[in-house]
Amino acid sequence: MELNDDLKKRWHNSKVLLLGGSAGSFKILFRIIKTLPPDFGKTVIIVIHRKKNFFSEIEKLFGDHSRMYLREVCDKDPIQNNTIYIAPANYHTLIENKLQFSLDVSESVWYSKPSIDVTFESAAETFKGQCTAILLSGANQDGAQGLLKLRNEGSLTIVQNPANAEMADMPKAALNINAAELILDVEDIYQFLHI
Amino acid sequence: MIEDAKEGHLLQPHEIEDLINVIKKLYGFDFSGYSKASLKRRLTRILQLKRLSFYDLKHLLINDKDFFQHFLEEVTVNVTEMFRDPLFYKAINNQVLPYLSTFQHVKIWSAGCSSGEEVYSMAILLKEAGLIKKSFVYGTDINTEVLKEAKKGIYSLRKIKSYAENYQYSGLPGTITDHFTILYDAATIHTELKQNTLFSVHNLISDNVFNEFQLISCRNVFIYFESALQEKILDLFYRSLCPLGFLCLGSKEAIRSDAFKKRFKTISSKENIYQKIGA
Numbered sequence: 001m002e003l004n005d006d007l008k009k010r011w012h013n014s015k016v017l018l019l020g021g022s023a024g025s026f027k028i029l030f031r032i033i034k035t036l037p038p039d040f041g042k043t044v045i046i047v048i049h050r051k052k053n054f055f056s057e058i059e060k061l062f063g064d065h066s067r068m069y070l071r072e073v074c075d076k077d078p079i080q081n082n083t084i085y086i087a088p089a090n091y092h093t094l095i096e097n098k099l100q101f102s103l104d105v106s107e108s109v110w111y112s113k114p115s116i117d118v119t120f121e122s123a124a125e126t127f128k129g130q131c132t133a134i135l136l137s138g139a140n141q142d143g144a145q146g147l148l149k150l151r152n153e154g155s156l157t158i159v160q161n162p163a164n165a166e167m168a169d170m171p172k173a174a175l176n177i178n179a180a181e182l183i184l185d186v187e188d189i190y191q192f193l194h195i
Numbered sequence: 196m197i198e199d200a201k202e203g204h205l206l207q208p209h210e211i212e213d214l215i216n217v218i219k220k221l222y223g224f225d226f227s228g229y230s231k232a233s234l235k236r237r238l239t240r241i242l243q244l245k246r247l248s249f250y251d252l253k254h255l256l257i258n259d260k261d262f263f264q265h266f267l268e269e270v271t272v273n274v275t276e277m278f279r280d281p282l283f284y285k286a287i288n289n290q291v292l293p294y295l296s297t298f299q300h301v302k303i304w305s306a307g308c309s310s311g312e313e314v315y316s317m318a319i320l321l322k323e324a325g326l327i328k329k330s331f332v333y334g335t336d337i338n339t340e341v342l343k344e345a346k347k348g349i350y351s352l353r354k355i356k357s358y359a360e361n362y363q364y365s366g367l368p369g370t371i372t373d374h375f376t377i378l379y380d381a382a383t384i385h386t387e388l389k390q391n392t393l394f395s396v397h398n399l400i401s402d403n404v405f406n407e408f409q410l411i412s413c414r415n416v417f418i419y420f421e422s423a424l425q426e427k428i429l430d431l432f433y434r435s436l437c438p439l440g441f442l443c444l445g446s447k448e449a450i451r452s453d454a455f456k457k458r459f460k461t462i463s464s465k466e467n468i469y470q471k472i473g474a
Contacts, residue, residue, distance in 0.1 A: 075418045075448045076425075088447050090279075091418075094232035102230040103418040103447055106237070106272045122232055125205075 001188040008195060010156045014132040017042050018123055020116035022049040022138030024166025028186055032193060033066045033084060040068055044084040047116045052090040059086050075103045087114035094118065095126040110142035120146025129154025134189060136160045138170030148179035158182040160189065206238055210249050214238065217256050222263055225400050228424030237270045268340045272419065275309040277316045277371065280446045281364035284320055286466040288366065291441055292324045295409055301330040304408045304435065306399060307416035308334030311345025318388040319374050323367050327391060333406065335397035345394045348384035355382040399428050404435045411436060414445040422451065429455050436471045443468050
């Protein structure tokens with residue numbers, strides 16, 4: 001994977017790493033969580049689609065294997081560096097301001113709550129160009145609009161290569177509206193995060 | 196104006212302030228302590244749904260009183276479920292109702308009850324515990340329109356069936372439809388469950404204590420308020436609870452202020468159930 005210096009610089013300067021995934025993204029997110037170092041130097045926000053009565057098994061599994069401090073977002077939680085935040089099931093996660101999350105139980109977006117679009121759009125409004133966002137495998141269109149907003153604000157936007165994603169719809173939807181700057185294979189995503 | 200809506204007009208902070216001021220002056224509803232991220236989403240949604248610009252919306256709010264009721268309904272989030280977070284109901288059943296059963300009367304307040312789903316979930320829980328005859332559940336909301344729905348206690352069968360899984364996880368016997376009379380697509384809550392409920396308008400921000408309760412449930416309302424307003428309402432709840440009464444917040448809400456942490460004992464940190472202690 002060849003990246004020019006400008007992209008590397010934007011990645012290094014990003015304060016927030018946003019990860020969005022649906023069907024077929026779990027294993028990738030799990031591996032990312034296992035490898036990110038405790039002093040990663042960024043805030044990581046993960047939005048993953050799941051059933052509402054799934055009783056936080058994802059959070060427990062992620063928490064048990066994360067090297068970084070990891071927590072499920074609670075209303076008005078402070079946004080801190082070197083922390084992984086998981087958007088809770090059955091809520092939308094919003095960025096209230098640069099220092100604080102807030103939650104919302106309003107209508108599902110693309111049949112999803114949490115919706116990736118909602119969090120990405122909210123991050124775009126608050127953090128502008130200070131994010132790097134990666135949209136992974138998924139079977140619907142959630143995340144594409146949010147990714148576009150992030151790109152328009154100057155954030156670095158990436159999609160998993162649909163050619164080898166388990167479910168190609170989500171990255172494809174983002175590519176269709178020109179929301180992604182980079183298309184990376186899974187192995188390159190792992191590599192990218194450790195540049 | 197349509198172009199504006201298509202573009203997904205981004206409301207500026209000063210425009211939101213402007214709307215908050217208009218609403219406060221003309222209608223007495225104070226949105227200034229609301230979480231801004233969510234309020235902005237709701238307002239933007241209204242602009243898009245109605246294809247309005249910011250100025251159209253402001254004009255309507257100032258000149259059309261009927262529009263305001265409709266606006267209030269749209270700007271507040273009225274998404275609710277029966278037995279939302281089923282493990283919460285299980286915890287109430289196992290950890291709280293045995294204690295409440297020792298009271299002569301059990302008064303429960305569901306604050307921000309929307310279309311009544313939580314009130315009737317509570318009523319079902321009380322009935323199954325054999326407490327319904329000595330209990331009374333009050334449901335309040337700022338929104339008169341949703342309260343009309345709540346009072347009727349009639350829901351679409353499709354909707355009620357979508358709560359079947361929640362009901363099952365809550366650990367209650369039978370199925371959710373056992374508590375409704377079903378006629379075609381209409382499911383009406385049993386009279387026995389409805390007769391000990393009362394729905395009325397109450398504004399958590401501007402109205403005061405109106406009764407003394409053994410349990411107050413205010414779930415997924417605090418998420419729409421900033422921390423300072425949350426504290427103000429915590430104080431209202433504290434004053435509305437009997438000694439050792441219970442306060443239930445949503446599963447992702449918490450009592451954050453140190454002052455109130457001292458005045459409430461945690462009964463379940465996972466389900467956010469607290470008990471009033473101290474004077």
